[in-house]
Amino acid sequence: MQPVAPRLATRTFDVEQVRSEFPVLSRRIHDLPLVYLDNAATTQKPLTVLERIDAYYRSENANVHRGVHTLSQEATEAYESVRPTMQAFLGAGSAQEIVFTKGTTDAINVVAGSMSRGYFRKGDEILLTGMEHHSNIVPWQLAAEATGAVVKVVPVDDRGQLDVEAYQALLGPKTRMVAIVHVSNTLGTINPIRQMIADAHSMGIPVLVDGAQAVAHGPVNVQDLDCDFYCMSAHKVFGPTGTGVLYGKAEWLNQLPPYQGGGDMISAVSFERTTYNEIPHKFEAGTPNIAGVIGMGAAIDYLSEFDIADVQRHEHQLVAHATGELEALGGIRLIGTADQKTAVVSFLLDGLHPYDVASVIDRFGVAVRSGHHCTQPLMDQYRIPGTLRASFALYNTLDEVDRLVDAVRRARKFLS
């Protein structure tokens, strides 16, 4: 398969125009215009995605890879055409290296589950970081439990940055795998993964990157990063839930055993001996989420219309404005003040529980997340019950940031 050239932006970024393309943004909540600042949990979907999924079910629905009839061929083509789309989006060398999964969690489980079957041995070390999402912790703990491997953790400092020196010191002859989050969903920290991958590779250790929070906010090129695996969810990049991608270097995907068995992943089955399909199909057992994958393709097409640098600039403005205005309120503790950050602002109000604040803010029509954000080890480290998290996407505006800050101010007044 041929490499696919990255697409060039076809339109200039205009936030009002963008907003008009996301139907849900016109909703009212408690009689006020919705301010949706929970994009790290999931993003909203543009019309093109909704229409694409609708059109698929209305006029193209058939099972893929199975029928010779026209409809099945069309469905297969539509589904398979998303592979080169994702290849270009992630900068992969070949479309074979794009495995469709249910999402990031599933992608990590594919690798961890597969590595439990012969790759990990007793005493091997799996190196994670202290800011991982539970979905990049628990699959490795399961793998460790099954194989006798042990999980080691790279410490995080008070500002929410990885201790890279400690990381380098932890890499050792027993390290068999490194799994790191590209962008922290709780802190917004962008980790120096390129360096970390090079460090691991210098000792022959493979690296998996959890890219769930990265792909909507900046360019990703897996060949450039040289990571061995990269995981993402469509729903965090304006696509539907229940679908995502595992990028894996072909040499790894070829070498690892299948994770789940079923239809589509085999080449021949008999009770004596079953042979597996080629990659990526070897890792795609059963009827996939066809509409979801096609919707994911539409989402990536949508995002690719823009120059991602414009999106980054816009989001950077939002984060800077939110950070500045929240700090100006006083009595605020920002959680995660790394030098390199994306579109996440996590904070606490002195003396107030994030659950109370989020509940009151909701009454003002502002959707933020409260809680531990599936990063309990990080909350334990900071000795906090959770945070309030405002997370931005390309359709948020400076006015919405002002609505957030105003809501926080009013919530504090109300609760104190």
Place this chain on the structure above:
Amino acid sequence: MAAATSTIEERAAEVVEEFELFDDWMGRYEHLIEQGKGLPALPDDYRTEAYQVRGCQSQVWVAAEPTDSGTIRFLADSDALITRGLAALLVRVLDDQPPEAVASSNLAFLDQIGMNEHLSPTRKNGLDAMVRRMKLYAESLAAV
């Protein structure tokens, strides 16, 4: 706390009536938080893992003691104001009632006071688990 002579239903109706006096969420929330402030302090002995109901978002502790008159006494607390308010309402309605009545109680009043958004298990504030825990205590007391 209300007199032991009133039933769970009567106390629940009283709570609903009180909340009906407020015509906006601010009033209802303020009243709820006030209720939490009136909740008797939870003795430290109960502020332990064994009495903790872990919600995803806020923590709740709930304990029960039998009384000499055969009713059940509830004690509760939470680290969040809104959750503590909801805990206070539950204690107010269920405290000092016969265990059988608690075990079989219908707590629909929580839906009727305009706090339903806090009741869904997905909200993960521990309220749902707190109700289950209170009923469990009552069931085990009723069985003795």
